[in-house]
Amino acid sequence: DADVTQTPRNRITKTGKRIMLECSQTKGHDRMYWYRQDPGLGLRLIYYSFDVKDINKGEISDGYSVSRQAQAKFSLSLESAIPNQTALYFCATSDADSYEQYFGPGTRLTVT
Amino acid sequence: KQEVTQIPAALSVPEGENLVLNCSFTDSAIYNLQWFRQDPGKGLTSLLLIQSSQREQTSGRLNASLDKSSGRSTLYIAASQPGDSATYLCAVGLNNFNKFYFGSGTKLNVKP
Numbered sequence: 001d002a003d004v005t006q007t008p009r010n011r012i013t014k015t016g017k018r019i020m021l022e023c024s025q026t027k028g029h030d031r032m033y034w035y036r037q038d039p040g041l042g043l044r045l046i047y048y049s050f051d052v053k054d055i056n057k058g059e060i061s062d063g064y065s066v067s068r069q070a071q072a073k074f075s076l077s078l079e080s081a082i083p084n085q086t087a088l089y090f091c092a093t094s095d096a097d098s099y100e101q102y103f104g105p106g107t108r109l110t111v112t
Numbered sequence: 113k114q115e116v117t118q119i120p121a122a123l124s125v126p127e128g129e130n131l132v133l134n135c136s137f138t139d140s141a142i143y144n145l146q147w148f149r150q151d152p153g154k155g156l157t158s159l160l161l162i163q164s165s166q167r168e169q170t171s172g173r174l175n176a177s178l179d180k181s182s183g184r185s186t187l188y189i190a191a192s193q194p195g196d197s198a199t200y201l202c203a204v205g206l207n208n209f210n211k212f213y214f215g216s217g218t219k220l221n222v223k224p
Contacts, residue, residue: 042214058211
């Protein structure tokens with residue numbers, strides 16, 4: 001089984017809808033991250049969490065919110081989806097000592 | 113803000129050729145640098161992690177070097193194979209441990 005899983009893998013939604021992307025990990029890492037990837041722009045950090053009680057904004061947090069339900073679960077919500085949030089979304093974890101990152105398979109989100 | 117640049121954006125080589133991918137960053141106060149491989153529609157697979165105190169890391173046909181003072185890292189792929197075709201991303205982790213900055217990647221095509 002994969003160490004970092006994301007659901008759903010693909011999602012098409014309409015403008016204005018609320019949507020939640022979920023991430024689970026079995027690596028036992030405290031640190032978790034949400035990124036989005038757009039063509040030609042690389043990955044950009046949306047939110048990150050160092051433990052259940054620690055949530056921090058990344059460079060592009062506007063329009064997004066997160067919830068850290070447990071050490072193993074970190075969810076990303078789009079309160080009111082808009083077309084420019086169409087992107088590939090990745091969840092990642094990192095080891096506390098080396099800070100090596102481990103990524104989930106991604107969720108392809110399309111907002112029409 | 114840390115800027116990470118990868119050149120070239122795309123590269124096409126015949127099978128068997130040795131090649132070098134480049135990653136440059138603007139702030140030398142880094143904690144680590146990680147090279148990833150991304151296949152179409154897939155997540156990121158970690159290839160090599162170099163800590164700031166190291167100058168290089170090797171795994172099989174891959175060798176990554178780090179020169180903090182010049183803000184550069186290179187990924188050397190020996191004896192390239194068609195299966196190496198993918199997008200290669202570098203990510204820089206900063207000293208404050210909070211954030212990773214990604215380059216936009218080099219898309220590699222190895223022709224049989």
